[in-house]
Amino acid sequence: xxxxxxxxxxxxxxxxxxxxxxxxxRKAGIRINSSDRSxxxxxxxxxxxxxxxxxxxxxxxxxxxxxDAGITGQDWILETSVHIxxxxxxxxxKSGFKPVRWVLAVPESSKIQSVKGLxxxxxxxxxxxxxxxxxxxxxxxARVEYSWGATEAKAxxxxxxxxxxxxxxxxxxxxxxxxxxxxxxSTTRFxxxxxxxxxxxKREKMESIAILLKGALAAEGMVGLKMNLKELDxxxxxxxxxxxxxxxxxxxxxxxxMALEVVVEEKVVKRMIPDLKRAGAQGIIEYPLxxxxx
Numbered sequence: 495x496x497x498x499x500x501x502x503x504x505x506x507x508x509x510x511x512x513x514x515x516x517x518x519x520r521k522a523g524i525r526i527n528s529s530d531r532s533x534x535x536x537x538x539x540x541x542x543x544x545x546x547x548x549x550x551x552x553x554x555x556x557x558x559x560x561x562d563a564g565i566t567g568q569d570w571i572l573e574t575s576v577h578i579x580x581x582x583x584x585x586x587x588k589s590g591f592k593p594v595r596w597v598l599a600v601p602e603s604s605k606i607q608s609v610k611g612l613x614x615x616x617x618x619x620x621x622x623x624x625x626x627x628x629x630x631x632x633x634x635x636a637r638v639e640y641s642w643g644a645t646e647a648k649a650x651x652x653x654x655x656x657x658x659x660x661x662x663x664x665x666x667x668x669x670x671x672x673x674x675x676x677x678x679x680s681t682t683r684f685x686x687x688x689x690x691x692x693x694x695x696k697r698e699k700m701e702s703i704a705i706l707l708k709g710a711l712a713a714e715g716m717v718g719l720k721m722n723l724k725e726l727d728x729x730x731x732x733x734x735x736x737x738x739x740x741x742x743x744x745x746x747x748x749x750x751x752m753a754l755e756v757v758v759e760e761k762v763v764k765r766m767i768p769d770l771k772r773a774g775a776q777g778i779i780e781y782p783l784x785x786x787x788x
Contacts (some may be wrong), residue, residue, distance in 0.1 A: 501543050502690075503668060504698045505564030507582065508546035514586055515565060521713070522706035541699065550620070551576055553685065562690035563700050569596060569659075569680035573624045579686040581706045583709060586682055591714055596621055596678040599671040601650035609675060612636045612655060618648045619657035621678070625695050628677055646671060683757070709785035716786055717760045719770075720779040725750050727774030729779055734763070734769050757786065759771045 506515050506526075516526050526544060528535030533546045547555060552566035553576035563581070571578070587594050599619075600606045604614070609632050618641040619625050625638050641648065641656070646669040649656045657677050660666055666673060684704055690696045723731055728743075731754065732746075735741060741756035754775075758766065767778055 501541060503560070503562045503697055504542050504544050505552050505566075506535075506544055507544065507549040507552065509548060511549060511565070511567075511587070513544065514717065518584070518586060518707060518710055521710035523784070524703070524706065550574075556685050557688050558685050558773050559689060559786070562689065562696050563686045563703075565682060565684055567594070567680045568683050569594075569621060569678055571623070571683060571685070572678070573621050575623070577688065577758065577764050579688050579691045581684040581686050581700055582708060584682040584684055584707055584716075586711060590652040591711070592661075593679040593681045594659055594723065595663075596624075596656060596657055596659055596680065597663075598657050598674045599646075599649060599666050599668070600655045600674055602670050603659055603674045604650065604654070604672070606655060606712070607676060609634055611612055611674075615654035617655045617657060618645055618653040620645070620659075621657055625657050642735060685741075685743050705786065709787040712788055713783035713786035715760050716757055716762055716783050718755065718757055718781045719763070719766075720755045720781070720785055721775040722746060722751060722753055722777045723773075723775045725752055728754075730773040731770060731775055734766060734773060757783065 509547060509687050512528070516528060519526050524542070526535050526662050528546065535544050535546065543750070544648040550570050550573070552561075552564040553571050553574045556564045557562050557576040565584070573598065584594065585591055592670070598609060604613065611627065612634050613787070614636065616637045616639065618639055620641055622638050622640050627654070629638070630635055640654070645656050645658050646665065649671055655674070659783050683709065686700055691700070714734045736757055736758060737786050746753055761767060763780060768779070
């Protein structure tokens with residue numbers, strides 16, 4: 495590689511977020527080829543160099559300038575107290591498009607009903623620093639120890655309670671644990687090194703990536719609809735169509751006819767299309783969206 499070539503060093507999360515992150519970048523138009531064995535996936539954009547690293551460590555490496563930018567969770571930014579630039583929020587996770595939860599959980603048989611019941615108790619979690627601050631704000635003194643894994647199995651045996659990450663809560667229930675309260679809601683963040691952000695080329699590159707990623711997320715669960723209809727049928731069709739904005743309407747070469755295009759939620763399309771047909775729409779086409787730039 496020529497030393498004069500401009501490159502953005504980007505850290506992407508290794509582990510649970512890896513697959514969904516690579517898929518998000520694909521929808522954004524940035525194709526990444528990775529394998530389980532490699533920490534250095536290939537990116538078709540030759541201005542981007544990627545390394546996979548654990549989300550827990552991402553903020554530190556971005557802060558220290560080893561990466562210009564990276565993707566990690568707000569939870570790990572708070573846990574490590576790093577000084578970075580947050581470019582944008584990206585609401586996606588391992589299995590869905592909503593914030594993840596860190597919850598305080600105890601065995602179903604436990605007498606603990608609130609955080610106050612943890613006074614003098616022992617808690618296991620990966621989120622040690624944040625949980626210590628969380629307890630201090632509530633006037634609770636408890637021992638917080640780092641959990642290297644299998645956290646759910648420790649509750650009631652090795653520790654009194656756990657603070658664990660969950661998206662659905664199903665795993666906690668399967669392990670006969672009860673959620674006492676939510677500790678933190680967290681979303682994925684696109685972050686930058688503060689010095690890299692001051693570099694005009696790198697900043698523009700990061701801003702461009704952010705626009706594409708947010709566009710890919712905005713398109714999730716949305717589809718486009720195209721159709722032809724008579725001008726006389728437009729009021730009835732408009733009553734059926736919910737949309738982000740007014741649909742795009744253009745005249746056809748056939749007098750009295752028009753083409754209409756609109757973006758709608760995919761979950762309502764199966765109910766909508768028969769109603770549109772009955773209202774006079776013809777040549778209805780449904781197509782997927784990769785990006786929706788708002």
